[in-house]
Amino acid sequence: xxxxxxxxxxxxxxxxxxxxxxxxxxxxxxxxxxxxxxxxxxxxxxxxxxxxxxxxxxxxxxxxxxxxxxxxxxxxxxxxxxxxxxxxxxxxxxxxxxxxxxxxxxxxxxxxxxxxxxxxxxxxxxxxxxxxxxxxxxxxxxxxxxxxxxxxxxxxxxxxxxxxxxxxxxxxxxxxxxxxxxxxxxxxxxxxxxxxxxxxxxxxxxxxxxxxxxxxxxxxxxxxxxxxxxxxxxxxxxxxxxxxxxxxxxxxxxxxxxxxxxxxxxxxxxxxxxxxxxxxxx
Amino acid sequence: xxxxxxxxxxxxxxxxxxxxxxxxxxxxxxxxxxxxxxxxxxxxxxxxxxxxxxxxxxxxxxxxxxxxxxxxxxxxxxxxxxxxxxxxxxxxxxxxxxxxxxxxxxxxxxxxxxxxxxxxxxxxxxxxxxxxxxxxxxxxxxxxxxxxxxxxxxxxxxxxxxxxxxxxxxxxxxxxxxxxxxxxxxxxxxxxxxxxxxxxxxxxxxxxxxxxxxxxxxxxxxxxxxxxxxxxxxxxxxxxxxxxxxxxxxxxxxxxxxxxxxxxxxxxxxxxxxxxxxxxxxxxxxxxxxxxxxxxxxxxxxxxxxxxxxxxxxxxxxxxxxxxxxxxxxxxxxxxxxxxxxxxxxxxxxxxxxxxxxxxxxxxxxxxxxxxxxxxxxxxxxxxxxxxxxx
Numbered sequence: 104x105x106x107x108x109x110x111x112x113x114x115x116x117x118x119x120x121x122x123x124x125x126x127x128x129x130x131x132x133x134x135x136x137x138x139x140x141x142x143x144x145x146x147x148x149x150x151x152x153x154x155x156x157x158x159x160x161x162x163x164x165x166x167x168x169x170x171x172x173x174x175x176x177x178x179x180x181x182x183x184x185x186x187x188x189x190x191x192x193x194x195x196x197x198x199x200x201x202x203x204x205x206x207x208x209x210x211x212x213x214x215x216x217x218x219x220x221x222x223x224x225x226x227x228x229x230x231x232x233x234x235x236x237x238x239x240x241x242x243x244x245x246x247x248x249x250x251x252x253x254x255x256x257x258x259x260x261x262x263x264x265x266x267x268x269x270x271x272x273x274x275x276x277x278x279x280x281x282x283x284x285x286x287x288x289x290x291x292x293x294x295x296x297x298x299x300x301x302x303x304x305x306x307x308x309x310x311x312x313x314x315x316x317x318x319x320x321x322x323x324x325x326x327x328x329x330x331x332x333x334x335x336x337x338x339x340x341x342x343x344x345x346x347x348x349x350x351x352x353x354x355x356x357x358x359x360x361x362x363x364x365x366x367x368x369x370x371x372x373x374x375x376x377x378x379x380x381x382x383x384x385x
Numbered sequence: 386x387x388x389x390x391x392x393x394x395x396x397x398x399x400x401x402x403x404x405x406x407x408x409x410x411x412x413x414x415x416x417x418x419x420x421x422x423x424x425x426x427x428x429x430x431x432x433x434x435x436x437x438x439x440x441x442x443x444x445x446x447x448x449x450x451x452x453x454x455x456x457x458x459x460x461x462x463x464x465x466x467x468x469x470x471x472x473x474x475x476x477x478x479x480x481x482x483x484x485x486x487x488x489x490x491x492x493x494x495x496x497x498x499x500x501x502x503x504x505x506x507x508x509x510x511x512x513x514x515x516x517x518x519x520x521x522x523x524x525x526x527x528x529x530x531x532x533x534x535x536x537x538x539x540x541x542x543x544x545x546x547x548x549x550x551x552x553x554x555x556x557x558x559x560x561x562x563x564x565x566x567x568x569x570x571x572x573x574x575x576x577x578x579x580x581x582x583x584x585x586x587x588x589x590x591x592x593x594x595x596x597x598x599x600x601x602x603x604x605x606x607x608x609x610x611x612x613x614x615x616x617x618x619x620x621x622x623x624x625x626x627x628x629x630x631x632x633x634x635x636x637x638x639x640x641x642x643x644x645x646x647x648x649x650x651x652x653x654x655x656x657x658x659x660x661x662x663x664x665x666x667x668x669x670x671x672x673x674x675x676x677x678x679x680x681x682x683x684x685x686x687x688x689x690x691x692x693x694x695x696x697x698x699x700x701x702x703x704x705x706x707x708x709x710x711x712x713x714x715x716x717x718x719x720x721x722x723x724x725x726x727x728x729x730x731x732x733x734x735x736x737x738x739x740x741x742x743x744x745x746x747x748x749x750x751x752x753x754x755x756x757x758x759x760x761x762x763x764x765x766x767x768x769x770x771x772x773x774x775x776x
Binding site: 177179180183184185186188189223371375 | 621647768
């Protein structure tokens, strides 16, 4: 039996999970997510880890492997670090074993991956540096519109006449939105327009790495944005050769990176144990 | 005497590394009238001869990432690496105004051209293109190299104003042998306990040897080895890698730190190669110049700038480094536009493929600031080793 922790330090939030792995059984014991909001991510990682330990009813010294991912490589008490792409792939597969492709959309980037049946990343591509396809951009727009973050998705799906927004540049997109507000465009149509713009970018990303009729799991902070999921389905349906793809998400999509890290941590712990190089979480 | 801590030693080395006015060498020179400083560039010069002349060999590894190149760019085309530009910058900005001579070892055409520029820019400073043999047969390369060193000794005698005896050279060889042993101990520690002696610290300790008198540097290396061995730093589930291609233009410190943050234990490398070029003790009996020549021909390391006539042996030095260090992969990190490294790389990669050693490759410059792509590449490489390797 192996007890592992996964800690994912993202741009917007820190997520921690605890798993118990025995033979092929992977038991998810606890989870904790804390928004960063200008606080020290390293301190938050400690707090999230402590909370997850408490919720799981296990002590820190019982954890065999503390795996970090995202920006968590500087966490002093980690045993090993996994690159976020590797972790998200494995986490998405845990949340939905049918997953063939992953769209990790976070506060500052979007990343598309194709995986094999073992969770190994076969191909991937990231959005370029512009923030117009990111959660942070959407969060800024919501703030300008006076809309709470958790309302974004439900309002967006109500949009019936979306306005086109620049998908190239966040600055131009913000200017577009200001113009729309002054022209009296409704918030649902503005949000839907933004989601469609982001979705078209992400759909092109998926196509470029060879996604066809796969199950695409949405992960990262935007994984739960229903407006983005709907817009992505619409964009893919219009795209030649992509209409067989299925976009899914999961209530715990945001934890995909932490889950993947924890599960890879368990894998590594067992692999090291087999070769007699056992490491204990430090 | 109080033992120095790792933090104290590394802080001192970092201050020396960041000091682009080379104050440690200036102070050494000013401490006694008549002292001389001879600068040298990568890859290798026989520092023993400079030491035997009572002079300080000063390693000039370019300007790094803290030097703004203003004048240097005018001397080279845009498709040339950065080290010659920043070295010109160091020269024309007066940072090397205390240096009595400069050696430009044979490594590539760019450095050869730099030696000519130096002669024109600083006609009053001794400047030498230090040629090394590309034929490793005693009767050809050996004779050539011995003559080259004797010519250099003659020049040094002119600068020093005194004769340099064979005993002087033998004594200097002994001092550098001791330095090589200390550095070998440092690398042994890095291979046995990489968590206690990170590459980013070891690199700074090596760099200090470019500006300090060798005797002082040997003690510093030994102090670091003692202090680092006593540390109880946490062991991480990292991948052991050999880093290669950094033999001339040195990497920014942040690049090494980024590789370590990505999950690499760098267990061997080719940083500051002058300090490890000769792999073991040079005999202190007999003709010292002949001994230095023999060590160069038969007991020196292998790198892209060294011709390997035996096709079957090409790349095997790197494979042995991987095996000896129990490494799991190789990272080829080459300077942009580095002819020797980039021309050699495909051949080395073929050898690694045949030996079933995984590898990645990227390019850098001494002033590279954007580490995210490198972290991404190194991070996925480490993951692939940890999760998908056969071991």
